[in-house]
Structure formats: structure tokens, C-alpha cells
Amino acid sequence: MSPSVLSPTPSPIAFPDVALPESARGLRHEVRAFLEEERALGTVLGRPDSWLAGWDPGFSRRLAERGWVGMALPVEYGGAGRGFLDRYVVIEELLAAGAPVSAHWVSDRQAGPSILRHGTEEQRRFFLPGIAAGQCFFSIGMSEKGSGSDLASVATRAERTADGWRLTGTKMWTGGAHVNDYAIVLARTDDTDDKHAGLSQFLVDLRAPGVRIEPIRLMSGEHRFNACHFEGVDVPDGMVLGRRGDGWQQVTGELAFERSGPERYLSTFPLLVSLLRELERGSATAAQLTEVGILTARLHSVRRLSLAVAASLDAGASPDIQAALVKDLGTRLEGTLVDTVRGILPTPADPHATPGSHPELLAFALLHSPGYTLRGGTNEILRGIITRGLEQH
Amino acid sequence: MEPRTETQTNTHTIDTGAPVISADAYDTAAFHAADAIAVVTNTTAPDAVALPSEDASTAELLTAVQEAGHRAVPAPFAETALVARPLLRRAGLPVPEGPLSYAIAPDLTIRYARPAASAVGSAGCLGEDDSLLVTGALHRVPWARAVTEVVVLATAPSGPVLFTLPPGRAVLTPGGNLAGEPRDDLHLAAVEIPASQVRRITPEVLEEAGLRAALARSALIAGAAERCVDLTVAHTGARTQFGRPLSRFQAVKQEEARLIEEAALVRAAVGAAAAPLDTGGPVAHGAVAAAKTQASASAAEIARIAHQLHGAIGITRLNPLHLATTRLWSWRDEDGDETYWARRLARSLTATTLWPSLAATP
Numbered sequence: 044m045s046p047s048v049l050s051p052t053p054s055p056i057a058f059p060d061v062a063l064p065e066s067a068r069g070l071r072h073e074v075r076a077f078l079e080e081e082r083a084l085g086t087v088l089g090r091p092d093s094w095l096a097g098w099d100p101g102f103s104r105r106l107a108e109r110g111w112v113g114m115a116l117p118v119e120y121g122g123a124g125r126g127f128l129d130r131y132v133v134i135e136e137l138l139a140a141g142a143p144v145s146a147h148w149v150s151d152r153q154a155g156p157s158i159l160r161h162g163t164e165e166q167r168r169f170f171l172p173g174i175a176a177g178q179c180f181f182s183i184g185m186s187e188k189g190s191g192s193d194l195a196s197v198a199t200r201a202e203r204t205a206d207g208w209r210l211t212g213t214k215m216w217t218g219g220a221h222v223n224d225y226a227i228v229l230a231r232t233d234d235t236d237d238k239h240a241g242l243s244q245f246l247v248d249l250r251a252p253g254v255r256i257e258p259i260r261l262m263s264g265e266h267r268f269n270a271c272h273f274e275g276v277d278v279p280d281g282m283v284l285g286r287r288g289d290g291w292q293q294v295t296g297e298l299a300f301e302r303s304g305p306e307r308y309l310s311t312f313p314l315l316v317s318l319l320r321e322l323e324r325g326s327a328t329a330a331q332l333t334e335v336g337i338l339t340a341r342l343h344s345v346r347r348l349s350l351a352v353a354a355s356l357d358a359g360a361s362p363d364i365q366a367a368l369v370k371d372l373g374t375r376l377e378g379t380l381v382d383t384v385r386g387i388l389p390t391p392a393d394p395h396a397t398p399g400s401h402p403e404l405l406a407f408a409l410l411h412s413p414g415y416t417l418r419g420g421t422n423e424i425l426r427g428i429i430t431r432g433l434e435q436h
Numbered sequence: 437m438e439p440r441t442e443t444q445t446n447t448h449t450i451d452t453g454a455p456v457i458s459a460d461a462y463d464t465a466a467f468h469a470a471d472a473i474a475v476v477t478n479t480t481a482p483d484a485v486a487l488p489s490e491d492a493s494t495a496e497l498l499t500a501v502q503e504a505g506h507r508a509v510p511a512p513f514a515e516t517a518l519v520a521r522p523l524l525r526r527a528g529l530p531v532p533e534g535p536l537s538y539a540i541a542p543d544l545t546i547r548y549a550r551p552a553a554s555a556v557g558s559a560g561c562l563g564e565d566d567s568l569l570v571t572g573a574l575h576r577v578p579w580a581r582a583v584t585e586v587v588v589l590a591t592a593p594s595g596p597v598l599f600t601l602p603p604g605r606a607v608l609t610p611g612g613n614l615a616g617e618p619r620d621d622l623h624l625a626a627v628e629i630p631a632s633q634v635r636r637i638t639p640e641v642l643e644e645a646g647l648r649a650a651l652a653r654s655a656l657i658a659g660a661a662e663r664c665v666d667l668t669v670a671h672t673g674a675r676t677q678f679g680r681p682l683s684r685f686q687a688v689k690q691e692e693a694r695l696i697e698e699a700a701l702v703r704a705a706v707g708a709a710a711a712p713l714d715t716g717g718p719v720a721h722g723a724v725a726a727a728k729t730q731a732s733a734s735a736a737e738i739a740r741i742a743h744q745l746h747g748a749i750g751i752t753r754l755n756p757l758h759l760a761t762t763r764l765w766s767w768r769d770e771d772g773d774e775t776y777w778a779r780r781l782a783r784s785l786t787a788t789t790l791w792p793s794l795a796a797t798p
Contacts, residue, residue: 056696060495060707071795139791312791320787329779336778339785340705340729343722343794347704372697426693430683433669433696 056364056432058351066125067132074136077109081142088399089141089313091408094306095267097143098222100177106137107177112147113155114175120159121172127357131350135305141313145267148306149218150174154181154227156300158246161285161293166246170225182249184214184228184271185294192424194229195238195291199273201230201245207280208232210245210253210273216418217271220249221256226271229290242290246282253277263394263410296361301419303352303366308345308373310415311380314408315342317401318384334387338380345373364432367425374422377415381408485509487517490531494518495710498655502706505659505767508759510617512537512579514652520587523645527598527635534584537577539622540645544572544590546597549628565631568592568599570624574606578770580620581608589637589645596642599634601627613766615759640716647724649771651709654724654731657767658706661699661734663760664742668695671746688745695741698734705730708797718784719796725781732774735764 081087086102106112115130116122123129137144155174158166173179190196199212210230217226226247233241247254253276259268285293315338322331349369355362385392385405392406416422485504488496497518504513512535520536548563570590577586585600606622613619672682672692682688709723739761743750750757768774785793 056700058700058704062711135795139795316787316790319785319790323786327782332779332782333775334778335785336725336729336780336782337733337774339781339790339794340726340733340774340778341701343708343726343797344701344705344730346794347708347797348700351704368693368697368700371693372701423690426690427686429693429696430689433692434673434683 056368056429058348058365059354059358061128061347061350061354063128063132063350064126067129070129071132071136073109074111074133077106078136078140078142081105082140087140087142089316089404090143090399091141091313091404092310092411093141093313094138094144094148094310095218095411095414096145096265096407097141098145098219099143100146100180100222102143103147103180104177106144107147107175112151112175112177113171116155116159116171116175120167121175122155123175127353128350131305131353135309135346138305138309139312139316141316145219146180146222147174147177149183149223150179150181152304153183153297153301154225157227157244157293157297158284160297161244161289163281165281166284170246179225180219180223182217182220182223182226182271184217184220184226184247186216187213188215188270192420194294195242197229197231197242199228199230201232201243201278204277208245208278208283210247210276210278212273214271214273215259215268217256217269218267220269220271221258221266223249225249227284228273229294232287232290239291241288242294243287244284244290244293245278246284247273247276247278251276251278261410261414263407295363298420299352299356299361299363299366301366302370302425303349303356303362305346305349307370307419308342308349308376310374310411311377311408312342314384314404315339315380317404318388321388321390321401331387334383338383341376341379345369345376349373364429367420367428367432370419371416371422371425371429374415378412381405381412385409485513487513490521490525493710494713495707497522498651498706498710501652501655502659502662502703505656505763506663508615508660508663508763511535512583514656515578515583518652518655519645519648520585522648523587523589523598523641524600526641526644527637529598529600529633529635532585532600535579535582536585536587537579537583538587538589538645538649539574539577540589540642540649541572541574542591544570544574544588544624546570546590546592548593562594566592566594566597566634566636567631568597568629568634569626570599570601570629571626572624574601574622574624576611576619576770577603577622579618580622581610581618586622589642592634592636594636596637596639597634598637598641598645599629601629601633613762613770615762615766617763617766643721644713644716646772647713647720650728650777651706651713651724653767653771654702654709654727655706657731657735657764658699658702660760660763660767661702661731661738664738664757664764665696665699667755667757667760668692668742668745671750675747682745691741691745695738695745698738698741702731702734702738712797718793722781722784722793723797725777728772729774729777729781732768732772732777735768739764 110123111133114123114125118124158170187197201208201210228245228247232243235241253274255272257270258266352362352365390402392409393402394406396403488500501514501518516536519538521531524531547569549567549569550564552562580603588601589598605627606624609621611619675682705727709727712720712723749755
């Protein structure tokens with residue numbers, strides 16, 4: 044009997060094989076050298092969640108001087124014209140080190156690529172060089188009270204005026220709006236039966252008259268987020284981002300960038316580094332080694348999937364389902380890491396302990412931990428995206 | 437997609453003409469196809485998988501082994517393609533025809549069959565040639581009863597050696613794993629291995645053997661995990677309860693997504709080890725340790741969700757799910773379980789090397 048040899052079964056949700064380009068290898072060493080210099084200055088403290096909480100505009104500017112902010116933007120707009128994989132290496136090095144990157148984070152990850160893709164030539168020339176120089180910082184105004192993952196339900200309105208638009212409404216969770224320069228605001232410009240139509244994006248000056256920013260304190264007491272009230276804010280026509288009515292498509296088209304990066308599994312990584320430092324003081328037990336190994340294997344595997352999404356983006360694809368999968372896996376791992384570290388080395392978490400000490404880092408990571416699986420789309424919604432993707436397969 | 441047809445039909449169709457093969461009933465004569473392995477009649481396994489050519493890259497071999505795991509190929513496919521053949525080539529021995537297996541057995545008692553008349557140094561350290569006298573047991577050798585040769589890695593008085601053993605020269609005690617795959621003990625009582633079948637190897641080759649075995653098992657797990665996904669997605673799409681398909685229930689979607697994710701994680705970990713295995717060194721050790729740790733650690737969750745979403749039919753032999761899940765439970769423990777590999781992975785890590793070693797692949 045001669046065998047009928049079949050070709051391999053395709054996976055329902057495919058991830059490409061990925062190997063980092065040679066350029067990324069050299070880049071990694073440059074970033075590590077830079078981080079060593081910054082450590083000597085005392086600016087890199089190895090803290091968890093540094094892309095949310097590590098606000099240091101000076102650090103962002105020094106990073107920008109090396110060409111590592113907006114580095115995927117074209118050279119003609121002040122960027123470095125490098126691919127997503129090069130950018131990936133830079134940001135994973137920064138996050139693993141717990142470097143303070145939150146000042147430029149949103150400009151680099153979302154505002155820059157979004158303006159490049161949807162903006163007018165005038166907007167590109169106005170904003171992108173500032174973003175790449177670490178001089179222009181953005182917030183994102185998407186969510187509202189009552190519209191978490193259901194963005195189509197936003198109630199902020201933009202009414203037509205003689206030479207532009209007047210914004211009225213309140214955005215929730217605008218990270219850094221109290222210290223940033225601009226926000227990209229999603230607002231309803233037209234009433235339609237289709238909730239996903241009639242939305243538009245605006246580039247709003249956060250210091251314009253009518254913008255009122257009210258802190259929303261986290262349970263740790265930190266002020267990172269705000270309620271951003273737009274009380275009749277005038278926005279000129281030239282500050283509409285993309286096409287009127289296309290806001291929904293523009294926002295969802297960028298989610299793969301937001302959901303799959305190393306920030307979705309490295310937020311609590313510095314806590315694992317801190318644990319190993321603690322364990323080195325004695326000799327780790329076999330049980331402790333086992334737990335560390337299992338966590339490390341999972342980090343390694345999630346990183347590989349996250350890199351595969353970066354490679355897809357680099358190739359111009361829109362790996363939305365893959366990105367949702369990485370975010371669910373990665374952010375659950377961030378939470379698991381905190382609990383596992385606590386189990387491996389029982390330590391009372393203490394927010395008042397010496398900054399950078401293990402009890403203090405543990406307290407910080409714990410107080411932030413419920414947020415990992417909420418920000419950027421709750422994980423239950425992401426899992427719906429994954430199974431819906433299968434049905435279309 | 438041809439391989440999916442079985443799962444697109446109503447999964448409650450009962451194929452009574454496909455009995456599951458028991459561990460001692462494999463038709464060993466059917467393994468010997470030139471370009472494919474495991475044409476076995478009397479089994480529920482879907483079909484043969486082509487054996488990659490001998491100069492195939494590790495990535496190609498891994499793809500083929502995953503496919504063998506996906507189809508529950510009832511033959512030593514991974515053992516032949518990813519472990520035995522490459523090790524024989526590394527040692528400079530000819531690759532025999534037919535299916536092969538391996539045994540890593542540092543505890544064998546080995547003497548030289550022809551000790552040197554004027555031994556220098558401690559007694560028995562030298563032989564007139566490298567022919568060996570081997571005594572001891574090789575435990576749970578995969579498919580031993582069905583292979584032409586077992587590649588044995590052991591420690592001779594001179595150091596690590598590799599030799600081939602036709603299983604007929606040993607006393608075989610049959611055994612099996614949860615999936616009914618043969619795992620046989622081979623008992624050797626002063627069996628003479630001719631020098632032509634023995635090669636001295638470096639400790640690196642010995643290390644590589646362990647890595648190859650673990651990675652082969654990880655790739656099989658990745659394939660079986662993918663089978664669980666296929667079968668579960670097909671089942672929840674076809675089976676209706678309370679007037680709608682299971683896949684429309686929120687609780688089912690949540691579990692199904694986790695299953696898909698866990699399978700993707702294993703596949704990613706296996707893929708990440710392909711290139712490092714070719715270059716060797718500590719990066720290969722880390723990548724393979726991570727792959728086997730992840731594959732073994734994920735097996736429980738993958739099998740749990742697949743069974744839960746299949747309902748009662750999944751725990752019978754009427755449904756093909758058991759072909760995948762019994763293998764997952766067996767393979768996770770073979771060639772080192774997650775505890776063994778997690779410890780090996782963690783032992784070399786420090787606060788300062790953790791990130792550089794994670795970022796060492798690819």
C-alpha cells in the first residue's frame with residue numbers, strides 16, 4: 044500500500060516564524076550601553092509598569108537624541124526610518140530594565156504611527172518631528188464613562204462651527220493628560236443608525252480653553268489618569284485626523300500595535316529580576332527553581348508570539364486576532380508573575396519600604412495588577428475576538 | 437483543507453470500524469516505506485507523514501514531527517527523524533533503513549569486549565578495539581519492538597559512547613504509555629557490540645541527544661495540542677444545545693480562546709528552538725529547556741479544556757479526541773517533565789543574566 048502523504052495541517056491562527064535582523068543585534072547592545080549610563084545617573088530604577096508610571100521627560104529626550112523615539116517614522120519627518128522589529132528590540136530592552144518611558148510612550152506607540160497613516164501632510168510636518176525629538180507628548184482620548192471596550196458608544200460630540208468643530212464631552216482614563224501636550228480624541232460628528240459610523244478623530248491641544256483635567260487617582264494613590272472634560276473646545280478643521288466618519292475604522296485598525304507589544308508581558312518583569320536578586324543571597328530550593336523555570340519558559344514563549352506579531356506588522360499585515368491572543372496571554376502572565384513571585388518568596392508587600400527594595404516593588408506590582416488585564420481591551424472581550432476570528436477562518 | 441474533513445462532519449458520527457490499536461498489536465512490518473513512516477493498518481490514525489530528507493533543516497524536521505503529533509502517527513517518527521538519524525550522522529555512523537529509536541542510558545555497565553593485553557592506567561580503560569560488552573537495562577525505549585536499531589548513548593570506560601543495538605539482541609519486556617504507544621524495556625546481559633557499531637562521542641553530543649529527545653517530544657505535544665484545537669473548534673461549532681451551537685455560548689468562547697492560546701504558546705516555544713539547536717551551546721540548552729517546560733506545563737490545560745468542551749463523548753474511544761489527549765499526558769512526562777526542565781532552565785539564571793538569556797533567541 045502506498046501512503047497518500049498529506050501536507051501539514053495549517054494552524055487555525057497562524058504566527059509567522061521570526062528571526063530578528065542583524066541590525067537589531069547591534070542595536071540591542073547600543074541600548075544596553077545607554078541603559079548602563081542612565082543607571083549610573085540614577086534614572087533607571089528597575090521598576091514594574093514603567094511604561095505607565097515611569098514619567099521622565101528628560102529621559103525621553105535623551106532617548107530621542109539617540110534616535111530611539113519614533114524610530115519607525117520616516118526620516119523626512121524626523122524619525123529613524125527603521126522597522127518595527129528594530130523598534131521592538133529597543134522597547135523590550137527599555138521595559139525589561141524598568142526604564143522610565145511613559146512620557147513618550149503613547150506618542151511613540153500610537154500617536155506617531157496614527158498621524159503618519161491618517162494625517163494630512165501639514166499635520167505630519169507639524170507633529171512628527173516633535174514626537175521623534177521627545178518634545179511633543181500625546182494622550183489618547185477614547186474611553187468614556189459607560190464605554191470601556193464598547194467604543195462605538197462614545198457620547199463626546201463635535202458640532203460644526205464656522206471654521207472647525209466644537210468638542211463637548213468627557214473622556215475617561217486619559218493617561219498623562221495633566222502633563223502632555225495633545226490628545227487624540229474620538230468624538231461623534233454625525234448621528235447614524237450604525238453606531239460604528241459617524242465617529243471622527245481630532246488632534247486636540249490639551250492647553251486650549253475649555254479643556255478641564257480632573258485627576259482619577261489609582262488605588263495606589265498615584266495620579267496617572269484623568270477625566271478630561273471638553274467644555275466647548277474649539278478645534279480647527281486642520282486638526283481633524285483622517286476622514287470625517289472614519290474614526291471607528293481608524294481606531295480599530297491600530298489596535299494590533301497597541302495590543303501585542305512587549306509592554307503586554309513585561310510590565311511585571313522587573314519584579315522577577317528582583318526576586319532572583321533576593322534568591323541569590325542564599326541558595327534557591329528545588330521548588331523555587333521549578334517555579335522560576337516555569338515562569339521563565341512562559342515569558343520566553345509569549346515573547347516569541349509577540350515578536351511574531353511585530354514581524355507581521357513589519358510586513359504590512361493586520362494581525363488583529365494574533366494581537367488579541369498575545370495580549371490575553373501576556374497580561375494574564377503579568378498577573379500570574381506577581382502571585383508566583385509572592386509564593387516563591389513570601390514577603391509582606393510594603394509600599395513604604397525603601398524604593399526599589401523587593402517589598403516595595405511587590406507592593407507596586409500588586410497594586411497595579413488588576414489593571415494589566417483591563418487596559419487596552421478587557422481580556423474577556425479579547426477572547427471573543429479570537430473565537431470570532433476562528434469562525435471566519 | 438483535507439485534514440479537517442473528519443472534524444467538519446458531525447462529531448457524534450461513530451466510526452465503529454476504527455478500533456484503537458493496543459500496545460502489543462502494532463503491525464511492525466508496515467513501517468518500512470521509503471519516503472514515509474507509519475503506514476499502519478488497523479488504526480484510527482489519519483494518514484502517513486512524509487519523512488523529511490536526511491539533510492532537512494531542524495525547522496523542517498520540527499514541522500514534520502508536529503504533523504506526526506497532530507495525526508497521532510503510530511510509529512517512531514519523531515524518534516527516527518529528529519533524534520536517531522541526526523545523532524548517527526553526528527557520530528559518523530551509517531543511517532540504517534527503517535524506523536529507529538534511542539535510549540540515553542548512563543547507568544549501563546560497559547566493559548571492553550577485548551581488553552588490551554598491556555593496559556596502561558587503571559584496568560579496563562583500554563581495549564584492543566572499541567567493541568563493547570554491555571550489561572544492564574534500557575527502560576521504556578520508545579517503539580523498541582518495532583525498530584531496526586536503537587541508538588544508545590552511554591558511558592564507556594573511555595568516556596561517552598554511542599552505539600547501535602538491534603533490539604533482537606536484547607530480552608524485551610513490553611510496556612506502553614497512556615496512549616498505548618510501545619515503551620519497552622530491553623535487558624542486556626553482556627551483549628557484545630562490535631567496534632564497527634561504536635563511536636566515541638564528545639560530552640556535547642551526549643548533551644545534544646538529551647536536547648533532541650526533549651525537543652522532539654515538545655514538537656509532538658505541539659501537534660497533539662493543535663489536534664485538540666481542531667477537534668474542539670469543530671465540535672463546538674457542530675454540536676447544538678438549547679437551540680444554538682456550543683460555540684455561541686460566552687462561557688464556551690472564553691475557554692476555547694484559552695485553549696487556542698495555550699496551543700499557540702507551545703508551538704511558538706518549539707519554533708524558537710529550531711535555530712539554536714543547529715548552533716548548539718547554552719542558547720540551545722535554554723531554548724529547548726523552555727520549549728519542553730512550556731509544552732509539558734501546557735499539556736494539562738489543553739487536555740482539560742478540550743475534554744470539558746467535548747462533553748461526555750470526548751472521554752470515549754468513539755471520538756478521536758483521546759488520540760491527542762492520552763498522548764499529551766504521556767509525552768509531557770517523557771524525556772523530562774516540566775519540573776525537570778524548569779529546574780535545568782532556572783539553575784543557570786541570575787538577576788543579571790535573566791533578561792539577556794530571554795533575549796538570546798532568536
